[in-house]
Amino acid sequence: MAIESSTSPRFFVLKHERGGSHDVDFTSIDNNVGEASRCPQCGDFIGSLPWLPPHRGTLELYGKDPGDFVRGVGDEVLISERLVEAFRAEGLTGLRGFHPVEVLRVRRQRRGPKTPTTPRYFVVTPVIGGAAVDEHRSRIQRSSPITCNWCRETGVDSIHGVVLEQGSWKGDDIFTARGLPGSIVVSERFADFVARHGFTNMKLTPTEEYTWDPLRRGPPPSSPG
Numbered sequence: 001m002a003i004e005s006s007t008s009p010r011f012f013v014l015k016h017e018r019g020g021s022h023d024v025d026f027t028s029i030d031n032n033v034g035e036a037s038r039c040p041q042c043g044d045f046i047g048s049l050p051w052l053p054p055h056r057g058t059l060e061l062y063g064k065d066p067g068d069f070v071r072g073v074g075d076e077v078l079i080s081e082r083l084v085e086a087f088r089a090e091g092l093t094g095l096r097g098f099h100p101v102e103v104l105r106v107r108r109q110r111r112g113p114k115t116p117t118t119p120r121y122f123v124v125t126p127v128i129g130g131a132a133v134d135e136h137r138s139r140i141q142r143s144s145p146i147t148c149n150w151c152r153e154t155g156v157d158s159i160h161g162v163v164l165e166q167g168s169w170k171g172d173d174i175f176t177a178r179g180l181p182g183s184i185v186v187s188e189r190f191a192d193f194v195a196r197h198g199f200t201n202m203k204l205t206p207t208e209e210y211t212w213d214p215l216r217r218g219p220p221p222s223s224p225g
Contacts, residue, residue: 011131011164012191012204014069014174014184022067022200026078028057029104033074037128039151046151047128047176048074055123056102062109066118067201075126075176077184080119086197092190094172095124126184130175137163139219140179152179159212160219183212 017023033049051073059066070078078101079087087095101121133140133152140162143155164177164185173190176183191204 009169010188010191011169011207012186012188013162013207013210014186014190015203015205016069016071017067017201017203019062020067020201020203021063022065023061023063024066024070024201025060025062026057026070026072026101027060028055028073030054030056039148039153041150042148044148044151044153046153047181050074050125051076051123053099054102055099056104059103059106059118060109061106063201065200066106068119068199069202070121072123075128076123077126078121079124080121080199082119083197083199084122084124086193090193092173092193094127094130094174094186094190096127097122097124099123126174126176127172128176129178130170130172131164131177131185132168133177133179134163134165135179141217141220146179150178153181154179156181156212157215158217158219159210162207162210164207183210 028051032052032054034052036045036047036049038044039046059070068080068083072078076097084098099122101123103118103121106118129150135146139160141157143157146152146154162177162180168178173187173193175185177185185207186204194202194204
C-alpha cells in the first residue's frame with residue numbers, strides 16, 4: 001500500500017552514498033565523548049553521545065576520491081570545507097559545531113592513486129527536533145510504544161515511508177526529526193543546494209519513499225489511523 005504523500009514543503013532523508021565514486025568512511029582514534037542531550041519534556045536521554053574534540057582519525061576510501069559528506073561518530077557528520085563555505089554563503093540553517101578535523105591517514109580500499117586529494121573537513125551536528133514524524137501518515141514499525149510526545153524516543157524495526165507533521169517544521173534546512181532516530185532530514189532547499197553545487201557522497205530520498213528494513217520485517221500490517 002502506497003503511503004500518502006505530504007503536501008509541500010517536501011523533505012528528504014540524507015544518507016551516505018554507499019558504493020559511489022566518492023564513498024568514504026571515517027574512523028576516530030579517540031574515545032572522547034560527552035553526555036547525551038536530554039528531552040526537555042520527559043528528561044530522558046536523546047540522540048547519541050556527542051563526539052568531543054580533538055576530532056582526529058583515519059579516512060577509509062572506497063571510491064575514487066573522498067566525498068563532501070562523511071559519517072562521523074554518533075550523530076556527528078563530517079562535511080568538506082567547500083560545503084561549509086557554500087552553506088554559510090547561502091544562509092542555510094540546521095548545523096552546529098563546525099569543528100576542524102585532523103585526518104591522520106587515508107587508507108585506500110580499492111586500486112587508485114596512492115595519494116588522493118583530500119579536502120579539509122569539519123565536524124557538524126544537525127539540530128534535534130527540527131520537526132516531528134506524523135505517526136498516523138507514516139509507515140513505521142516500532143519496537144515499543146511512544147511514551148513522550150516530544151522526544152518520541154523508541155526503537156525502530158522498519159520504515160516504509162515517512163511523513164512529517166504539518167506545522168512541526170521549524171524552518172531548518174537540515175535536522176533530526178523527533179520520532180526518526182538515526183536519520184538526517186533535509187529541506188527541499190537543501191536538496192536543491194546539493195544538486196546545484198554537485199556535492200558528493202550524499203544520497204537524498206524523498207521522505208515518503210524512504211525505506212529502512214534491515215531485518216526484512218516489511219511494512220506495518222495495516223495502515224495506521
